[in-house]
Amino acid sequence: MSAPETVLQGKDRTNAHDLYMSLELSDKRWNLTFGDGIRGPSRCTVAAGDCTAVLERIGKARVRFGIPAEAAVHACYEAGRDGWWLHRWLVEQGIHNIVVDSASIEVNRHARRAKTDRLDGDKLLAMLQRYRAGEVRVWSVLREPTPRQEDARRLHRELQRLSHEHTAHTNRIGSLLVLHNLRVHCIGGRNWQAWWDSHCAQVPPALRGEIERECVRLMLVKQQMRTLEATQRKEVEDRVQPQVSQLAKLRSIGVASAWLLVKELFGWRRFANRRELAGCLGLAPTPYASGNSQIEQGINKAGNKRARTLLVELAWSWLRYQPDSALSQWFMRRFGAGAKRMRRIGIVALARRLAVALWRYLEHGEIPAGATLKGVA
Template identity: 70%
Template sequence: MSMTQIVPHGKDTAIQGELYMSFELGDKSWKLTASDGQRGPSRYSVHAGDTAAVLDCVRRARERCQLGPQARVHSCCEAGRDGWWLHRWLTGQGIDNIVVDSASIEVNRRARRAKTDRLDGDKLLVMLRRYHAGERVWSVLHEPTPEQEDARRTHRELARLTQERTAHMNRIGSLLVLHNLRVPVIVGGRDWATWWERHREQVPPVLRGEIERESARLALVKQQLKALEAARRQELAEGKHPLVAQLARLRAIGHKGAWVLVKEVFGWRRFANRRELAGCLGLTPTPYDSGGSQIEQGISKAGNKRARAMLVELA
């Protein structure tokens, strides 16, 4: 007989010989909830990132559930700021881990509901057991390789720097309006230094210093943007990204749009049909058809927001 045995247990089905564990990941501490489906859950708290303590919790949970060291361990955690390192480490320890989309976890629909790390851990544990019993209870994310994950950093940093550049430009313009100075040129552009030199004496000294420091930060952001864009153009010219070049051959799709779509979606994900693709990008419809109400609420916006924004822009 195998170590995994399914036996009736009241109205539920209990799975013997396997340990289930949920992770509630916080900034300073992690809450672990574990059970074999036969006993009540055991709860542990470890410092965030303490992998040795996690292994010790697994050992203690096995002992409490009277499971052998070879008993299979299933775990789950929500996608978030910790990225994929924990998933890869757990997999390397022989633990069957999954990363789930937080938005797909069912919640109580009352206007006010209790929410604590303990309740969240218990909920994840129950849903993990249901998932391994064959129910489709949530959305499981696909893991990119470390190389694929790292390849997404370039365009994400470019997007962040572009937002910072806009913020600095708007800030400088707003500070100048305090003294009725309207900038007729692009802040930080080719004619900005000349314009500012002619008008800087009209600004009080403290505010003048603030604007000049803001201008220095703007210049640094523009310098980093220029360097990143030049490096990306060089890689494309050297043929290091053939999928990007192939997609860019389509009409109305340039290298910037092709880069985002390939690195975020098409370069590492595989789709069986267009419905899967639309679901990944959050482009599926969300009808509301209940009783006498028939409303189309628009696209779900539940997928990759960067790729979706690029597709909407290209459209």
């Protein structure tokens, strides 16, 4: 869908006959706050997920504020665990809804500030009215993915969670073994079962049972990871994912990394320029200039954390496998002779440049200068 900022830019959309509604969502109940931009807000509470009750409260709010049935309803809520289903349902009901980034909502800067669901609902309502009046920079509005795009993120995110579980089980087994001075580096590997059979007698029965149960959970995680990885490889081999295949042709980028970048970033977002791309990744600079103070606070880290973390890892890999590329040579000229701290700062700058180069490669087919493809000398 088109960005709401584009629609509202430079236009005053305030309408005294429209109804405004903010939703403060929680696990057990939703707090609804209504207003018309003139009178004070009206508040009510419904059970979480009760869509019928939401429509009833909207009808009652129309009566209370004297708003005709044909008038528009504008709504908003903060992005959270409910995701996008509520947004799509509201749009289906003819309600103009937006989902906002909670981190972009302005707050009182006092050390101690009052915070309740009622105050949060009132704040959201006031900011919604300002936004609809044309003040588009009052907060950040999130772009809605299609149901298919949203579902496409599930595979690699599950793989990441399983990878963390794999590490947790491995570390747990290793820690339990150390209690009896047993140290091994093949936990869950090919030689693990043979090693365990020859050393399990040194472990007390209760601890032995705990370790074996951990091993069962570890094997289950490994099996599920292999299944998901096989699914990824098959879709790439069958050319179901052309962008993933294109990215994976570059040296230093594997199938899993290409998959994550496409599903989280390049596959469904459209960027007008490199600044928009850097802002989406949270790799944009954050200057602080007040009076005589001129401080650079580093990157803002306000974007997609998964893609940002991966791009920093790929930047290190790029230096190793693409040493003759223009990006690697720029890094070596600028930061190669510096200390470790300067290289860590420089790798973030390289990650930002690499993201722009990969974006141009996917959009226009421009291979990054000096880079080589797999299988090409």
